[in-house]
Amino acid sequence: MGLQTALVQLSGPNQAGQSGTGVRQSPGRMTMSFAPRPSFEYLPHVGEVAIRLRGATVADLLEQAALALAELTLPGRPPPGPERSQEIVLDAPNREGLLIDWLNELLFLAERDRWLPTRIDVHDATQTHVAATAYGPILDLAPSLVKAATWHGLRFDPHEGGFEAEVLLDI
Amino acid sequence: MSAPAVANDTFVHDVPVGSRPGMRVPARVYADDALWCEIARDHALDQLCNVASLPGVEQCVYGMPDMHEGYGFPVGGVAATRVSDGVISPGGVGYDINCGVRLLTSDLSRDSVAPRLERLVHELSRSIPSGVYANPRLSLDETALDAVLREGSRSLLGRGLATAEDLAHTEAGGALEDADPAAVSPRAKARGHDQLGTLGSGNHFVEVQVVDQLFDRVAAAAFGLVEGQVTVLIHTGSRGLGHQVCTDYVRLMLGLLPGWDIQLPDRQLACAPLGTPEGQRYFAAMCAAANFAFANRQVLTAVVRDAFHAVLGPSSGLRVCYDVAHNMAKLERHGGVELCVHRKGATRAFGPAHPETPAAYRAVGQPVFIPGSMGTASWVLAGTDEALALSFGSACHGAGRALSRTAARAAASGDQVRRALEGQGIVVRCASARGLAEEAPRAYKDVERVVTVVHQAGLARKVARLRPIGVIKG
Numbered sequence: 001m002g003l004q005t006a007l008v009q010l011s012g013p014n015q016a017g018q019s020g021t022g023v024r025q026s027p028g029r030m031t032m033s034f035a036p037r038p039s040f041e042y043l044p045h046v047g048e049v050a051i052r053l054r055g056a057t058v059a060d061l062l063e064q065a066a067l068a069l070a071e072l073t074l075p076g077r078p079p080p081g082p083e084r085s086q087e088i089v090l091d092a093p094n095r096e097g098l099l100i101d102w103l104n105e106l107l108f109l110a111e112r113d114r115w116l117p118t119r120i121d122v123h124d125a126t127q128t129h130v131a132a133t134a135y136g137p138i139l140d141l142a143p144s145l146v147k148a149a150t151w152h153g154l155r156f157d158p159h160e161g162g163f164e165a166e167v168l169l170d171i
Numbered sequence: 172m173s174a175p176a177v178a179n180d181t182f183v184h185d186v187p188v189g190s191r192p193g194m195r196v197p198a199r200v201y202a203d204d205a206l207w208c209e210i211a212r213d214h215a216l217d218q219l220c221n222v223a224s225l226p227g228v229e230q231c232v233y234g235m236p237d238m239h240e241g242y243g244f245p246v247g248g249v250a251a252t253r254v255s256d257g258v259i260s261p262g263g264v265g266y267d268i269n270c271g272v273r274l275l276t277s278d279l280s281r282d283s284v285a286p287r288l289e290r291l292v293h294e295l296s297r298s299i300p301s302g303v304y305a306n307p308r309l310s311l312d313e314t315a316l317d318a319v320l321r322e323g324s325r326s327l328l329g330r331g332l333a334t335a336e337d338l339a340h341t342e343a344g345g346a347l348e349d350a351d352p353a354a355v356s357p358r359a360k361a362r363g364h365d366q367l368g369t370l371g372s373g374n375h376f377v378e379v380q381v382v383d384q385l386f387d388r389v390a391a392a393a394f395g396l397v398e399g400q401v402t403v404l405i406h407t408g409s410r411g412l413g414h415q416v417c418t419d420y421v422r423l424m425l426g427l428l429p430g431w432d433i434q435l436p437d438r439q440l441a442c443a444p445l446g447t448p449e450g451q452r453y454f455a456a457m458c459a460a461a462n463f464a465f466a467n468r469q470v471l472t473a474v475v476r477d478a479f480h481a482v483l484g485p486s487s488g489l490r491v492c493y494d495v496a497h498n499m500a501k502l503e504r505h506g507g508v509e510l511c512v513h514r515k516g517a518t519r520a521f522g523p524a525h526p527e528t529p530a531a532y533r534a535v536g537q538p539v540f541i542p543g544s545m546g547t548a549s550w551v552l553a554g555t556d557e558a559l560a561l562s563f564g565s566a567c568h569g570a571g572r573a574l575s576r577t578a579a580r581a582a583a584s585g586d587q588v589r590r591a592l593e594g595q596g597i598v599v600r601c602a603s604a605r606g607l608a609e610e611a612p613r614a615y616k617d618v619e620r621v622v623t624v625v626h627q628a629g630l631a632r633k634v635a636r637l638r639p640i641g642v643i644k645g
Contacts, residue, residue, distance in 0.1 A: 044575040046213050046240050104418050111411050112361045145372050147266040147414040151421065151438035152242030168242050170266045171373050
């Protein structure tokens with residue numbers, strides 16, 4: 001097992017994450033390199049909740065961000081019942097802004113429409129653009145645990161052939 | 172530049188200009204040795220020093236004894252910026268604009284309520300939309316919502332939800348005149364239209380309490396407090412509407428910073444010069460969200476009155492003692508200079524001589540409320556005139572968190588916390604066991620220690636201690 005796969009995986013909706021792999025040329029020799037397995041984890045913070053996200057692609061990262069938000073809002077299995085879906089298209093000035101806008105868009109839709117996105121199908125993602133369909137159960141209450149995704153300590157960097165991000169959520 | 176001299180420096184911890192890059196003014200924290208050690212454990216002090224780099228920041232930035240790490244500003248931070256050449260920062264107010272506390276006094280004694288306490292707490296829990304619930308009973312159309320944003324609690328007069336006496340005992344009369352509903356985005360309005368009269372989640376609560384000790388009988392009498400009396404403390408804010416206002420304006424300002432030639436050590440400190448259209452527009456939107464929060468606590472007051480009436484009859488005599496914000500930016504004059512005072516997790520604490528102290532409290536200073544943490548006491552203090560020079564007239568807002576939510580959950584489960592509280596005779600209702608664990612008393616600093624520092628440093632003075640007997644957690 002590669003070092004990257006040793007990341008702590010939380011139980012819950014991110015169990016289905018797929019690992020990304022790739023081949024990278026180094027001077028004088030060929031080495032196998034494993035891009036980060038899509039994952040999220042919660043980091044300690046005295047007042048709020050920070051999350052660390054990893055993935056092989058920007059799309060992976062955004063998907064993990066949505067799953068981390070869902071797990072935080074409604075731990076465990078989503079409630080049974082009808083689902084709805086929502087197309088989401090966003091543009092942002094940069095990668096970090098895209099992550100903040102993505103999380104805040106999910107929070108807005110969840111609270112306005114009493115719905116919790118628990119599954120994401122990213123159709124297209126670049127450093128500054130995402131087009132996706134979000135699926136999740138309709139709730140009889142508005143999930144408003146998280147107030148917003150903040151810019152404090154935000155990073156979204158290349159990491160071991162993929163990406164790693166950290167973002168602080170205001171609870 | 173050095174921090175202002177104080178007569179009593181026992182609790183003063185100063186960080187001079189130059190200690191960190193970019194500081195324009197010094198930083199001062201009020202804390203005893205134990206609290207100072209706790210504050211130094213996280214990044215709160217770094218954050219306070221970052222705030223000291225804001226353009227136009229005046230004199231000194233202050234950390235209250237309950238200060239802890241937040242985002243951008245620390246929670247428990249106070250910073251004033253000059254209106255003439257300074258900025259306004261949504262991060263200095265926070266996402267929960269006008270999160271605040273309202274205290275209701277009553278004509279009831281603990282003995283008269285005790286036999287029906289369980290039923291009372293149940294009725295309150297049933298009546299108050301909490302946790303993640305919206306309030307379909309009060310869904311507002313655009314016109315009605317704009318009225319709330321423009322007029323705050325005043326918009327509820329004549330609808331059986333507020334009285335003139337309630338408004339007279341609310342900061343700014345429950346309505347900030349600079350509010351402009353047009354500055355609030357449709358997205359913010361979409362989040363807030365059905366949230367008036369809701370508690371929210373996190374650390375928000377309604378508590379039924381008993382006055383268990385008086386420390387200043389003159390001020391207590393002015394506030395209508397007597398030993399053994401039942402009181403109710405309401406802690407909530409502007410809900411999703413306020414959250415979205417902050418989200419909208421932080422993003423807007425971040426894009427405009429280069430044009431204003433503003434460099435910041437933390438993007439969450441995004442700000443706009445007060446003299447720009449964007450700065451003015453945020454201030455108008457923030458005031459509108461603050462009005463929503465005042466109205467929110469006012470509607471909850473009406474709900475609490477109904478619940479008391481249903482369980483205890485018509486003679487509860489619930490009156491608003493006061494309603495104070497602890498996440499707000501206010502335009503105030505200090506030392507002859509017009510300032511925008513940001514209080515992030517800090518409460519105004521104006522003394523008897525200040526013109527904005529309500530008429531009923533001119534002899535003793537405005538009430539300041541310091542909520543405890545479910546099992547621990549909450550405090551009523553009175554503002555002091557000397558606080559104007561010590562902290563721009565500010566005091567702390569709570570005990571301040573000591574443990575992360577993860578650590579709190581690891582320390583005790585929600586059921587364990589509930590049993591411990593019930594063992595103390597406290598009836599608890601909470602929509603989420605996880606939420607109960609995260610807000611356990613041990614997750615917070617020692618509120619008695621925090622209040623003692625505030626009192627001895629002269630920021631506000633002790634008036635009364637309130638013990639919880641019933642808790643409804645969001």
